[in-house]
Amino acid sequence: MAQPLIQVKNLSFEYVVNQTKIGVLHDISFEVSPGEYVVIIGHNGSGKSTLSKQLNGILTPVSGDVIVNGWNTKERSSIREIRQKVGMVFQHPDNQIVATIVEDDVAFGLENLEIPPSEMQERIDFALTAVGMNEFRNRPPHYLSGGQKQRVAIAGILAMKPDCLVLDEATSMLDTHGRNEILKVVRKLNDEGMAIISVTHHMSEAAQASRVIVIEKGRIIMDGAPHKIFQQAEQLKRLHLDVPVASQIARKIQAHYQDFNGTLIHNDEIIKEVVRLSQREVTFF
Amino acid sequence: MKKIAGFEFELTRNITIGQYVPTGSIIHRMDPRIKLASFTLLVISMAVCATYGGNLLALVLSCLLFYVSRIPISYGLSGVKPAIPFILILAILQLLFYSEVASGGKVLLNYGFIHITTDSIRLVVVSALRFVEIIFLSSVLTLSTSTTQITHGIESLLRPLRTVKFPVHEFALIITIALRFVPTFALEMEKMMKAQASRGAEFGTGAWWRIVQRTKDVFPIIIPLFNVAMSRAEDLVLAMESRCYVPGSQRSVSKKYKAYRTDYAALIFCIVFAIVLLAFPFPY
Amino acid sequence: MTEQPILEVKHLQHIYMKGTPLEHHALSGVSLKINKGECIAVIGHTGSGKSTLIQHVNGLMRPQSGEVVVDGMNLSDPKLDIRLLRRKVGLVFQNPEDQIFEKIIGDDIAYGPFKMGLPIKEVRDRVKWAMEVVGLSFDEMKDRATYALSGGQKRKVALAGVLALRPDILVLDEPTAGLDPRSRNELLEKLKTLNEQEKITIIFVSHNMEEVAYLAGRIYVLADGRNLVEGTPEEVFGEADTLKKHHIGAPDTVEILGQLKAKGFAVRPNAYQLEEAAKEIIAVLRQDGR
Numbered sequence: 001m002a003q004p005l006i007q008v009k010n011l012s013f014e015y016v017v018n019q020t021k022i023g024v025l026h027d028i029s030f031e032v033s034p035g036e037y038v039v040i041i042g043h044n045g046s047g048k049s050t051l052s053k054q055l056n057g058i059l060t061p062v063s064g065d066v067i068v069n070g071w072n073t074k075e076r077s078s079i080r081e082i083r084q085k086v087g088m089v090f091q092h093p094d095n096q097i098v099a100t101i102v103e104d105d106v107a108f109g110l111e112n113l114e115i116p117p118s119e120m121q122e123r124i125d126f127a128l129t130a131v132g133m134n135e136f137r138n139r140p141p142h143y144l145s146g147g148q149k150q151r152v153a154i155a156g157i158l159a160m161k162p163d164c165l166v167l168d169e170a171t172s173m174l175d176t177h178g179r180n181e182i183l184k185v186v187r188k189l190n191d192e193g194m195a196i197i198s199v200t201h202h203m204s205e206a207a208q209a210s211r212v213i214v215i216e217k218g219r220i221i222m223d224g225a226p227h228k229i230f231q232q233a234e235q236l237k238r239l240h241l242d243v244p245v246a247s248q249i250a251r252k253i254q255a256h257y258q259d260f261n262g263t264l265i266h267n268d269e270i271i272k273e274v275v276r277l278s279q280r281e282v283t284f285f
Numbered sequence: 286m287k288k289i290a291g292f293e294f295e296l297t298r299n300i301t302i303g304q305y306v307p308t309g310s311i312i313h314r315m316d317p318r319i320k321l322a323s324f325t326l327l328v329i330s331m332a333v334c335a336t337y338g339g340n341l342l343a344l345v346l347s348c349l350l351f352y353v354s355r356i357p358i359s360y361g362l363s364g365v366k367p368a369i370p371f372i373l374i375l376a377i378l379q380l381l382f383y384s385e386v387a388s389g390g391k392v393l394l395n396y397g398f399i400h401i402t403t404d405s406i407r408l409v410v411v412s413a414l415r416f417v418e419i420i421f422l423s424s425v426l427t428l429s430t431s432t433t434q435i436t437h438g439i440e441s442l443l444r445p446l447r448t449v450k451f452p453v454h455e456f457a458l459i460i461t462i463a464l465r466f467v468p469t470f471a472l473e474m475e476k477m478m479k480a481q482a483s484r485g486a487e488f489g490t491g492a493w494w495r496i497v498q499r500t501k502d503v504f505p506i507i508i509p510l511f512n513v514a515m516s517r518a519e520d521l522v523l524a525m526e527s528r529c530y531v532p533g534s535q536r537s538v539s540k541k542y543k544a545y546r547t548d549y550a551a552l553i554f555c556i557v558f559a560i561v562l563l564a565f566p567f568p569y
Numbered sequence: 570m571t572e573q574p575i576l577e578v579k580h581l582q583h584i585y586m587k588g589t590p591l592e593h594h595a596l597s598g599v600s601l602k603i604n605k606g607e608c609i610a611v612i613g614h615t616g617s618g619k620s621t622l623i624q625h626v627n628g629l630m631r632p633q634s635g636e637v638v639v640d641g642m643n644l645s646d647p648k649l650d651i652r653l654l655r656r657k658v659g660l661v662f663q664n665p666e667d668q669i670f671e672k673i674i675g676d677d678i679a680y681g682p683f684k685m686g687l688p689i690k691e692v693r694d695r696v697k698w699a700m701e702v703v704g705l706s707f708d709e710m711k712d713r714a715t716y717a718l719s720g721g722q723k724r725k726v727a728l729a730g731v732l733a734l735r736p737d738i739l740v741l742d743e744p745t746a747g748l749d750p751r752s753r754n755e756l757l758e759k760l761k762t763l764n765e766q767e768k769i770t771i772i773f774v775s776h777n778m779e780e781v782a783y784l785a786g787r788i789y790v791l792a793d794g795r796n797l798v799e800g801t802p803e804e805v806f807g808e809a810d811t812l813k814k815h816h817i818g819a820p821d822t823v824e825i826l827g828q829l830k831a832k833g834f835a836v837r838p839n840a841y842q843l844e845e846a847a848k849e850i851i852a853v854l855r856q857d858g859r
Contacts, residue, residue, distance in 0.1 A: 044720055044749045056527055080529050088527040091747075095517045096524035098458075100432035100465045104540075109528035111536040120537075138307065140432075142468040145615050156528060172747050175615060175776035176818040201749045204821075240751035245779070245821035245843070252847035257854050267821060270850075271828050277854055278834070479629050480668045483660040484730060485652065485684035505680065508670040 004031035010064035024050045025218045037196045039206040042215035052168045052199045056086040087157030091169040093149035103137040109160045127159035131185050147178025164195040203244045207265045227263050306428045312354040313429045316544040317438035323555040324426045330559035331418050338567030340414040347421035354429045361421045376409045432464040481505040576603040581635035583621050595621040597794040608764045608771045610785035614816040618794040619774045623740050627658035659736030663743045665727035675711035681734045699729035721752025741773040778820045782841045807839035822846035
């Protein structure tokens with residue numbers, strides 16, 4: 001068993017507002033292995049964003065520990081190493097770009113890591129190519145679309161060569177096209193071995209993960225493979241969370257046509273299932 | 286009838302700061318440090334030069350710079366256009382009230398307190414020319430230099446100040462971020478004005494002496510804009526920290542600029558030009 | 570039908586920074602015809618001109634060429650009473666919660682009616698109506714602080730602030746962008762009620778096709794500042810290929826049916842509603858089974 005990349009152990013967190021404590025996260029434990037693709041879903045106010053900010057030491061636990069690659073986030077001496085390992089992309093495309101030219105923005109993290117200029121150029125090339133933004137490298141960011149800005153933000157993280165990419169609702173301000181652009185990039189990075197932790201409320205994103213964690217009122221209430229999670233449609237509905245359209249269709253069909261697999265969650269899987277069933281009948285004749 | 290035209294809200298589209306026009310000309314390729322120094326030199330010499338001849342020469346040079354940088358001169362003209370009323374008002378004021386200062390030369394008109402001489406005419410014309418020259422020059426500079434290069438240039442030129450503990454790098458970063466957010470906030474403000482106008486807000490209408498009312502009218506814009514700015518700043522801090530930024534700590538520099546022979550040639554040209562403007566005894 | 574449309578746009582054009590090197594054609598001849606009580610979706614890829622179009626409807630922009638007529642008021646008329654127009658057409662921008670500027674919810678919603686110079690009693694009635702209609706209890710919420718609200722509630726406050734103008738037409742730019750599923754579904758329901766029970770004509774811009782399918786009676790698709798397709802959801806989603814070509818998605822149901830159709834299954838590819846789509850697939854499976 002490979003050593004986990006991130007270990008969250010009995011994490012609790014609270015904000016103090018006017019001397020009253022407001023509990024946000026309660027006794028949360030989970031591990032993320034290298035190369036995993038984890039989606040964290042939950043409502044606004046469920047604590048999912050607070051949780052994501054614990055993963056690279058922006059916030060630190062009130063009790064419990066978060067351990068990244070062996071470093072505890074409470075030890076501020078290794079904070080630079082932790083943040084280099086676990087990169088983070090935020091919700092608003094406009095609020096995380098520092099420089100006035102795409103290329104310089106990608107360089108920002110590298111300057112902080114004191115990477116020598118000779119190596120910098122190579123890393124910038126690599127990162128911009130990975131997100132497909134190489135041709136925009138000399139553009140000012142305000143001429144880019146939301147999806148393009150988010151890809152630049154991802155490139156800024158990639159250049160730092162992290163092991164894990166945390167997306168904190170990184171697609172929620174984008175249109176369908178922009179969101180698909182980002183998801184494509186993320187899936188590719190995951191295929192190449194990068195661990196992904198994506199905080200979202202888009203169920204179609206949850207469907208492409210290898211694992212889904214559902215958070216409600218600061219507690220983990222479900223944790224498992226997406227196929228399993230979406231079977232619990234009633235509970236998700238009670239939590240006012242959506243189920244992917246493909247999953248809803250699959251269950252509706254199964255109700256009238258029992259051979260149909262009701263646990264499917266992808267559009268492609270539905271197509272394959274229809275093809276499979278119709279071919280089976282053909283050979284039956 | 287109140288003036289409510291459509292375009293009164295289009296703020297961003299009139300902001301030319303940071304509008305980089307990449308044509309790849311020789312001026313674009315100049316080392317930003319030398320470019321900045323050269324342009325500063327030219328601007329200073331033009332601001333001081335008070336002769337017709339010198340200013341005509343300077344005007345020719347600034348037009349020539351557009352040609353060399355391959356940027357359409359219409360950009361420069363669109364920079365001058367909004368300044369025309371200002372130039373005109375300045376001209377009238379100078380004509381009426383500067384006669385004491387510029388009292389030399391032949392008297393052309395003497396009527397009551399109006400006292401126009403060849404010198405005061407020259408003052409007016411030269412000031413107007415200076416305006417145009419400097420707008421042209423700074424247009425060429427900003428249109429041919431990315432904001433990053435400008436900040437890098439400033440940083441390099443200010444580097445000697447580090448010996449007196451001036452935080453040169455932080456200063457440059459602040460400028461970069463400020464420039465980065467100019468278009469963002471302009472857009473934001475435009476949206477806010479439109480949104481509040483949709484709810485019945487009116488700006489800049491009503492009598493000018495009702496200052497309290499007119500000030501109150503901008504609250505619905507200023508307060509949300511301030512809130513948005515604060516939340517953007519918070520986000521930005523988080524994003525910067527996530528990318529390992531620690532204020533005051535050592536950072537490496539991504540770009541190394543190298544000055545070539547052409548850069549030095551340009552600098553020398555500018556020095557000579559400045560000396561000519563300041564020292565050459567132009568006949569007019 | 571002789572019914573007068575409540576909004577008619579004819580060959581509308583708009584060029585930003587006309588006559589400069591940065592000239593940009595946002596609208597190159599868009600036409601709309603919307604009747605009273607309709608619920609219309611305007612969809613299109615980023616840069617298709619949607620935002621520019623809707624800003625013409627309440628006179629934030631005036632037509633450069635072409636015509637915009639709102640309930641008999643022609644926007645090209647220089648003597649147009651713009652205040653009357655803006656009361657008739659309520660425009661809700663994207664992320665409208667950003668505009669909230671008063672400390673107290675009730676005060677913020679009352680801003681519009683106050684600006685109209687209505688008597689205090691009428692203002693109060695309108696605020697009450699607007700709050701109830703978006704699902705905020707007047708008695709409970711009117712004195713609450715705006716900053717302590719959740720994102721979804723803030724958006725409701727902002728929407729109420731526009732509704733308090735009692736517009737006949739409500740125009741919304743991406744009404745649910747950035748909301749979580751619960752707030753999104755709530756808001757969509759409220760909009761449906763506004764359209765069906767309060768008889769407010771709704772025009773909304775959206776990129777979420779599930780939302781378009783849920784709400785819209787008719788859809789206008791824009792591309793590069795021109796009309797691309799228009800019609801009922803069935804008609805528009807039937808043109809899946811055209812939509813795809815212009816980077817416009819379709820609901821997942823339509824995507825699935827489209828792929829099945831391409832594989833030679835006899836399904837109606839535009840049965841966009843969940844039930845319908847499931848029925849189509851079941852029918853195919855049964856047929857093959859027989």
